[in-house]
Structure formats: structure tokens, C-alpha cells
Amino acid sequence: xxxxxxxxxxxxxxxxxxxxxxxxxxxxxxxxxxxxxxxxxxxxxxxxxxxxxxxxxxxxxxxxxxxxxxxxxxxxxxxxxxxxxxxxxxxxxxxxxxxxxxxxxxxxxxxxxxxxxxxxxxxxxxxxxxxxxxxxxxxxxxxxxxxxxxxxxxxxxxxxxxxxxxxxxxxxxxxxxxxxxxxxxxxxxxxxxxxxxxxxxxxxxxxxxxxxxxxxxxxxxxxxxxxxxxxxxxxxxxxxxxxxxxxxxxxxxxxxxxxxxxxxxxxxxxxxxxxxxxxxxxxxxxxxxxxxxxxxxxxxxxxxxxxxxxxxxxxxxxxxxxxxxxxxxxxxxxxxxxxxxxxxxxxxxxxxxxxxxxxxxxxxxxx
Numbered sequence: 001x002x003x004x005x006x007x008x009x010x011x012x013x014x015x016x017x018x019x020x021x022x023x024x025x026x027x028x029x030x031x032x033x034x035x036x037x038x039x040x041x042x043x044x045x046x047x048x049x050x051x052x053x054x055x056x057x058x059x060x061x062x063x064x065x066x067x068x069x070x071x072x073x074x075x076x077x078x079x080x081x082x083x084x085x086x087x088x089x090x091x092x093x094x095x096x097x098x099x100x101x102x103x104x105x106x107x108x109x110x111x112x113x114x115x116x117x118x119x120x121x122x123x124x125x126x127x128x129x130x131x132x133x134x135x136x137x138x139x140x141x142x143x144x145x146x147x148x149x150x151x152x153x154x155x156x157x158x159x160x161x162x163x164x165x166x167x168x169x170x171x172x173x174x175x176x177x178x179x180x181x182x183x184x185x186x187x188x189x190x191x192x193x194x195x196x197x198x199x200x201x202x203x204x205x206x207x208x209x210x211x212x213x214x215x216x217x218x219x220x221x222x223x224x225x226x227x228x229x230x231x232x233x234x235x236x237x238x239x240x241x242x243x244x245x246x247x248x249x250x251x252x253x254x255x256x257x258x259x260x261x262x263x264x265x266x267x268x269x270x271x272x273x274x275x276x277x278x279x280x281x282x283x284x285x286x287x288x289x290x291x292x293x294x295x296x297x298x299x300x301x302x303x304x305x306x307x308x309x310x311x312x313x314x315x316x317x318x319x320x321x322x323x324x325x326x327x328x329x330x331x332x333x334x335x336x337x338x339x340x341x342x343x344x345x346x347x348x349x350x351x352x353x354x355x356x357x358x359x360x361x362x363x364x365x366x367x
Contacts, residue, residue: 045366186239247270298339301327
């Protein structure tokens, strides 16, 4: 890892990446306007398709799953290409660094801060494509690392702590970290549990899964998890139940509080910034159509509190008698899939996409 970084610096690539060819970052086959404005109301954005300045021949991408911004203002992206898992950009889109090949199913990326030092939680979902383009499954892992890739500890298969049976897969998709350091792992491609650990990775409890006596605890594709601190007196764990088009809210101890349903939106993890909740919408079922996980039907959604106020790349949110109506991707498909949203201090958005022709994140400049 350090060897790769030194090579990057010694060969002058770090200085020259900004001038590297973009290799056509426009992800849409039909003609797009040079400057497109997306979104609604107070949350409108200028779409910057060629934001990431990198040579994809030398630094290839598969799926750009998630992105976070560290305390230095660097944008750190996790993907699943076997030659690089982490790619780091500055806000102009210049590539600064890259590292990691140990996470072929790189899926979830969470930033935590301890004593003024940034740490990353990398989640390998256990699913990846091999060299022949075939899907391969293995047991996933969660790693706590420094921002330059040194592993602090791993969280392995919950079978070792008696939570799972030997034949049950562990395919985690996301991690959230509470203010006290507790770690919440969402097994979104496995058993759909939320598993709580302490700051050292020791098991505390779990909840969710399927066939609970109280159906409010059921999760179906627990794709994302985050900590909602908008009310500091009432912190909550927010879990995605993507197949239900919903977020479910729990106490930090796993007690169910409420469900927020977003009709027709197959949402990924919730991202909190101030009073807002942002989420990538991986799919939106077409009117009168059937769900197709390979179809490009995604966008981004923005909420104030529990109310959707903007759908960049999608139709305007509509409420009838207080009920949110289904939202759909715009006909000209500005995005393929919305997998994650990163928000900077200027409220610009960086959208990571799954299954989007190996494109880097797209920037949405707030206007």
C-alpha cells in the first residue's frame, strides 16, 4: 500500500492527474445539455458530469458505492474494483491518492472521529464480479482502518459469537457509529440483522431480521444504517428496509420507534446533514411497470424532517392529503442509479452510482 503511494508520488502522477483525460464521463447515451439543473424548490443543483479528473485506464472503476468527506475536506470513495478500493479526491475533482485491494466487495464506507483523528469503517458485502464478469459470493467483513489504510481491527462472521448458524451468510452492507463509539453493522445482503458492537468490536446485541412477532422489527434488505442526531436529546438508529421503500427508526438499544415510508423509492443509506436527510434512490419502479433491478431508474431524494422537498434526477415530490405520492426518474435519465450521497460544507452533493457504466461520482452544485 505504501509502495503504491510512493510510486504515485515518485512518478509525478499525483501532480498530473488533474490533467489526465476524462475518457467520457457522460453516463447517458442520449444527448444531454451542457449545463443541466436538477431538483426542486430550495434544493436545486447544477449537474457536473465530468467533475472527477482521473485516468480510468490507469485507475479503473467498477461501482462507486459510497463516499465520505474527512476533516481535511478530502472526498474518500469506496469501490469494488480489484485494483483499487479507495480513491481520494479534493473538492475540485483532482485525484489525490488511492489504496486497497483487500475488499473485492467494497460497499459501505463510514467516517468516525476519535480524539481528533479520522478513522474509516470499510464494509465488504461479500458479493463481487470475478475476471470473467461472473458474480461470486463469499463471507463479508467489516474493517476499521486509518485514512491511509492501516487496519485497526476486523469484525468477522457473527457465527463466532453465536449470533449466526454455521450455514448462514454474513454479507454486511453498512456501518454506523454512535457518539459513544458503539458500532452498528447492517447485514443487508445476508440475514437483515442490525448487529451492535462496542467501540472495540465486542458484541452487544442484535435486532431486525425476518419473521418477528412484531413486524415493525422486520427488515427487508437492510441496505443502510446511520445515526440520527438531529434531536440531540433523542438520538436514533435509522435502518433502511429497501424492499419496503422505507427507513425504520430505533433507539440506540434497538427499540422500534417509527417507520418513514417513501413510496416507490428503493432508498440506500440515510445521510444526515443539519435538518436534512439525503439518500440515493437506487431504483424507482416505472408507472404500470414491474420492478427490474437491472433497469436504470434511480435518482436522489432530499428531505426536511420527514418531508421530501426535492428529487434531483426525479419527478417533483407531490403530497395529496398529507401522503407522499410515488416519484419517478426523469425520462432522459440524468442518473442510472443513486447509491450514495456525500454532502460538503457548501451543500454540494457528490452522487455515487452502482451499475453505471463504471463512472466516477457526479457532482451536484447547489444553486
